[in-house]
Amino acid sequence: MLEEIRRIRLHKIELLRENGMDPYPSDPKRTHTIHNAHADFLSLEHSGQPISIVGRVRAMRSHGGSTFLDIEDGTGTLQGYLKEDILGKDSYDFFNSVVDVGDIIEVSGTLFATKKEEETLKAAEWRMLAKSLLPLPEKWHGLEDVEERLRRRYLDLIMDQNARDLFVKKSLFWQETRTFLIREGGLEVETPVLERIPGGADAEPFKTHLNALDIDLYLRIAPELNLKRLIVGGYDKIFEIGRIFRNEGIDREHLQDYTQMEMYWSYTDYKQLMQIVERLVTCVIEKTLGGLTHAYQDRMIDWSLPWKQIDYYDVFHEYTGLHLAGVSEEELKTYARNNSIDTQKHAGRGRLIDIIFKKKVRPNLWEPGFLVLPPVDIEPLAKRWSEDTGRVERFQIVAGGSELGKGFSELNDPFDQRERFREQAQLGKAGDTEAQRMDEDFVEALEYGMPPTAGFAYSERLFAFLLDRPIRETVFFPLMRPK
Secondary structure, eight states: OHHHHHHHHHHHHHHHHHTTOOSSOSOOOOOSOHHHHHHTHHHHHHHTOOEEEEEEEEEEEEETTEEEEEEEOSSOEEEEEEEHHHHOHHHHHHHHHHOOTTOEEEEEEEEEEOTTOOEEEEEEEEEEEEOOSSOOOSSGGGOOOHHHHHHTHHHHHHHOHHHHHHHHHHHHHHHHHHHHHHHTTOEEOOOOSEESSOOSSSOOOOEEEETTTTEEEEEOSOSHHHHHHHHHTTOSEEEEEEEEEOOOOOSSSOOSEEEEEEEEEETOOHHHHHHHHHHHHHHHHHHHHSSSEEEETTEEEETTSOOEEEEHHHHHHHHHOOOTTTOOHHHHHHHHHHTTOOOTTOOHHHHHHHHHIIIIIGGGOOSOEEEEOOBGGGOTTBOEETTEEEEEOEEEEEETTEEEEEEEEBOOOHHHHHHHHHHHHHHHHTTOTTSOOOOHHHHHHHHTOOOSEEEEEEEHHHHHHHHTOOGGGGSSSOOOOOO
C-alpha cells in the first residue's frame, strides 16, 4: 500500500518538473507567518494587500471549481481557498493533480472572511515547496504503541499538537530557570563534557577514547567538581545548564543522557540556599504551567503550600523502624532481605540506606518539601552538620514520592574530602560501579581555599514530573532499543 502511494507521488514529482515547477525549491517567498496573518487580519483584509504564506497541507476539500485547504506553518493554521476562475483552469487543475495532504506549499493572495466568519486566504498563486512521498498516518492519535511514537517523533510532532506544546513548555521551563538565576546575580558558565576523572555524583560513566592524545576519557556524570573549581577561582555565583551522561537503567525517572542545571552560590549555606531554591522552583513552575497546582499519578500536587522540612532520620525511622544513628550494616542487610529488597549490587552502609529509603520511605513523601540532614555515608561531597558530624547539611526536593532536586553546603575541608574520596575508592574496589573516584586535583584546588558555598541541581526529571509523563516522553529523541 505504502509503496503504491509512493509510486504515485513519484509520478507527481515528474509532473511538477515537466511543468517547470521545482518540487524542492530553496527560495520560499513568505511575507507573513500564519500567526501574523491572523493577528493583522482586519487591516490586511481592509487594504487588500497581497501576502504569501507557507506551510504543510493538513486537509483538502474540493467542491466543483473550488478547493479549501488547511495550511499549518508551526505558528498556526489558516484556511486557504483556491478557485478555478481566479487561478485559471490549467493552474487549478494542476494543483489538484499534484498536491496531497502532507505537502508543504506556498500560497499567495488576499485575506477575506467566509460567510461563517472563518479567516481565509484567497489564492492568486501557489507553489510547491516540498513534495511528500509518504502519506501522513490516519489514526496516529489513537496509536497506543508509545515506542512507535518515540521512534518516529517527527510524525508524532506533525500529528499531535499536544506533543508540540509539551516541548514549547519545556523550552519555557529552561528559559525561566536561566532568567531567574541571572536575575539573582548568577553567571552562566560552561564546563567540559569529556573528563579524565568522572565525579560529582554516584553514577557509572560512559567511557571513550581520545585519539589525538591517546587517552581514555569519560562523559561527565555531573559538572559539580569543575564548577566548584571555578568558585575556588573567585567567581561568586555561577550556574550551568547542560547535558549529563550516566550509564544506568532507563525507567520513568531515569535516562542515559539528559539536561541538568547546577548552581553554586559562595558565602551561602544550605539553609539560605533552600530559601532561594523554593523561590526558584515555584517561579519556574508558575511560568511553565500557568499556576502552582497540577495532577500527578491521579493526585494533585500544590506547590503554593509552605514547604515542610522533613528530617531524614525521623522519617526513616517512621517508615522502617530503624534508628540510623546506631544501625549497623548487617542490620540494614537483614532488614532489606526481610523486605525483599535486592541489595546484591549495593555495597556499603550508605548504599543500603539509600536503597531502603527509596523503596520504603520515599513513596510516602507526597506534598512538596525539603528532606534534610541525611547520614554522611550517602553524600561524600557535602559538609558535615555541626550539631551531628555523622550527618550532612544536605536537602532534597521531594514530592509525589520522587526526588526532584538536591543541594547542600559544599564540603570545603580538603582533609575530610580526601578521606571521603578514599572511602569511595574502597567501595569501587569492592565492586560498586557507581562509587566516586579519587580526584587529587580537586582536593588540591580545595587546599587553595574554597569559600563556604552551597550548591543545588535539578534536571528535566522535574519537568517530566510537572507534566506527569515518563521522562523519555519529554525528550525529543530518546535512545531506543534497536528493532
